[in-house]
Every structure is written in C-alpha cells, then in structure tokens.
Amino acid sequence: MDLQVVLPDEAPDMDPGRPAALARAAEELGYETVFLPDHVLPPGPYGEVFGGVYEPLITLAHIAAVTERIRLGTSVLIVPLRDPFVLAKQVATLDRLSRHRLTLGVGVGWNTREFAELGADFAARGKRTDETLELLDTLFTTGRGPDGGHFEPRPEGRIPVVVGGNSTAALRRAARLGDVWQSAGLSPADFENRVVRLNELAGGREIRASARMEWTGGRDDLDRAVADAHAYAGAGASAVAVHFGAESGYAERMAEFAERMTSSPPGL
Numbered sequence: 085m086d087l088q089v090v091l092p093d094e095a096p097d098m099d100p101g102r103p104a105a106l107a108r109a110a111e112e113l114g115y116e117t118v119f120l121p122d123h124v125l126p127p128g129p130y131g132e133v134f135g136g137v138y139e140p141l142i143t144l145a146h147i148a149a150v151t152e153r154i155r156l157g158t159s160v161l162i163v164p165l166r167d168p169f170v171l172a173k174q175v176a177t178l179d180r181l182s183r184h185r186l187t188l189g190v191g192v193g194w195n196t197r198e199f200a201e202l203g204a205d206f207a208a209r210g211k212r213t214d215e216t217l218e219l220l221d222t223l224f225t226t227g228r229g230p231d232g233g234h235f236e237p238r239p240e241g242r243i244p245v246v247v248g249g250n251s252t253a254a255l256r257r258a259a260r261l262g263d264v265w266q267s268a269g270l271s272p273a274d275f276e277n278r279v280v281r282l283n284e285l286a287g288g289r290e291i292r293a294s295a296r297m298e299w300t301g302g303r304d305d306l307d308r309a310v311a312d313a314h315a316y317a318g319a320g321a322s323a324v325a326v327h328f329g330a331e332s333g334y335a336e337r338m339a340e341f342a343e344r345m346t347s348s349p350p351g352l
Contacts, residue, residue: 085317086116087345088325089338090159090296093120093143094135098331103138107147109335111154113342117187119159119325120144127197141174148182157187159266159296159325160248164192164212165204171216172223172235180237189246189266190217191254210253217245217261246294250278259285264292266325272312276319292322300329301337310344 089110091103107118120143121135130137144156156178163171179186192209193199199206222228223235224243247258248266255278258265265282267275272295279293295316299309313324328337 085313085321086294086323087114087313087342088117088119088157088294088323089115090119090121090325090327092135092328092331092334093137093140094130094132095331096130096137098137100138102331103143104147104150106334106338107151107154107156110338111151113339115154115338115342116323117155117157117325118147119157119187119189122158122161123195123198124162124165125198125201127195127201141178144186145178145181148178148185153185155185155187156182157246158189160189160191160246162193162198163190163216164209165199165202166216168216168219169223169229172220175220175243176224176235176237176239179239179243184240184243187244187246187264189248190262191248210257214257214261217257221261248296252281255282255285258282259287259289259291262291264294264322266294266296268296269298270295272315272319275316275321279320293320294323294325295321296325296327298327298329299337299341301333306340306344309341310348313345314348 091106110118120140122140123134123136126134128134140158140161148156175188192213196206224239227235227238229235244263246264246266247254247262248268250267250270255265259282267278275295282291282293297312299305316324326341328334
C-alpha cells in the first residue's frame with residue numbers, strides 16, 4: 085500500500101513556499117504522492133471546510149521544479165468549474181514539466197453556491213465532467229481537437245485519473261473513465277463495501293481503490309489512524325492519502341505517521 089499526503093492549503097496566510105517545502109519533506113520520508121485540494125470561489129472562508137487557497141495546478145508546477153520522484157496530484161480538481169480545453173493544456177503541460185509525475189484527481193463538486201458564483205450549471209456537473217474527461221483523452225491520444233485543431237504537448241503516456249467521491253455516480257465514473265477511485269471519509273468497513281460495488285461496476289476492467297483520511301495529532305488518535313490505514317489496505321486500498329490537519333506542525337506529523345506505519349505492520 086502506498087502512503088500519500090494531502091498537503092495543507094486552507095490558510096490564506098500560509099507562506100507560499102510552504103507547500104513545496106512539505107512536498108520535499110514528504111519525498112524524503114518515502115510518501116508516494118502529494119495532493120492539493122481545489123475551490124475557486126467558495127461561499128465561506130478558506131479553512132476547515134474549504135481548501136485550495138493556492139490554485140493547485142500552478143502550485144504543483146512549482147512543486148515539480150523542486151522535487152524529483154514524488155508524484156503530484158489533485159484531490160480533487162472540480163472539473164465542471166473549468167474550461168475543458170484550457171484544463172487539457174494545463175494538465176498536459178504540467179505532466180511534461182514534471183517528467184510524467186502528474187496524477188489528475190477529479191470530482192464534480194458539491195457546493196451549489198460556489199457553482200452559482202461562477203455561473204456554472206450545478207445540475208449538469210456530472211455530464212460536463214464526463215465530457216471533459218472524454219475530451220482530454222481524445223486530445224492527449226490523437227493530438228487533434230473536435231474541429232481539427234492541433235493539440236500539444238501530448239503526454240508521453242496515460243496520465244492516471246483518480247475519481248473522487250463516495251456516491252454510486254462517482255463509482256460509475258471511476259469504473260468507466262478512471263484509473264483509481266478515491267474515497268473521502270468512509271470507515272474501512274464502508275470503504276470495503278464500496279470497493280465491492282466498484283468492482284461490480286467495472287465489469288472486469290482493472291481499477292484501483294484508494295482511501296483518503298485525516299490525522300491531526302495525538303498519541304491515542306495516532307494508534308487509531310495507523311490501525312485505520314492498515315484496515316483500508318485489508319479492505320482493498322492500494323493507497324491511503326492522509327491530511328495532517330493545520331499547517332503548523334504538519335511536517336512533524338507526516339514524519340511521525342510514516343515512522344509508525346513502518347514500525348507497525350498489519351495485525352500488530
């Protein structure tokens with residue numbers, strides 16, 4: 085099971101160099117991927133509910149320049165709030181600049197007020213997300229737009245797509261268009277049930293499952309978090325992505341969690 089990190093991006097006063105510094109620390113600790121969240125114009129202040137102060141794709145480009153091995157991802161990009169052609173250009177460019185380290189995590193969004201703020205159609209968000217993913221695949225594989233326009237840079241290989249969300253619609257999207265499904269906040273038991281459903285929907289198509297969780301500190305909570313991470317693996321997770329709470333002390337909690345995962349194998 086891969087260990088992954090959801091970087092903090094909820095505090096407007098966070099130093100702009102902090103995400104890259106934490107990504108370098110995660111790389112040194114052996115984490116496999118760093119993720120960034122996304123909200124463009126949330127109806128409430130950035131904080132516990134809404135992350136994405138620094139735009140994730142631009143921030144990941146900065147991180148790519150100061151790291152070497154760790155994968156770079158979004159968890160998750162709200163696809164229907166973005167122009168699909170510009171998004172394709174950004175994604176392909178970031179993948180090329182990072183030497184094919186990008187993982188594109190996508191979601192449909194959930195906040196009606198944010199969609200209204202941007203003039204986006206909330207009811208059509210699922211359809212628009214599917215159409216965007218299909219367009220990206222066409223542009224990346226053929227290099228041509230719907231009316232014959234030329235697209236570059238074309239990725240050298242497939243950019244992995246992570247579909248986030250716990251709904252049946254998210255599972256269907258992952259089974260049809262994704263490479264990985266990522267849950268959010270499910271218990272290990274509920275996660276296992278959703279993995280069973282995911283495999284049914286995939287109909288034999290290979291699709292991996294991953295879990296997103298949180299540990300914000302505390303010895304007793306660390307024992308529980310480590311046990312949960314191992315339980316996710318036992319339930320079928322190929323990766324666990326952890327958010328470590330507030331930006332202050334983030335690197336220390338990343339290191340403590342990684343050390344405990346290494347020293348506490350499943351069943352102990």
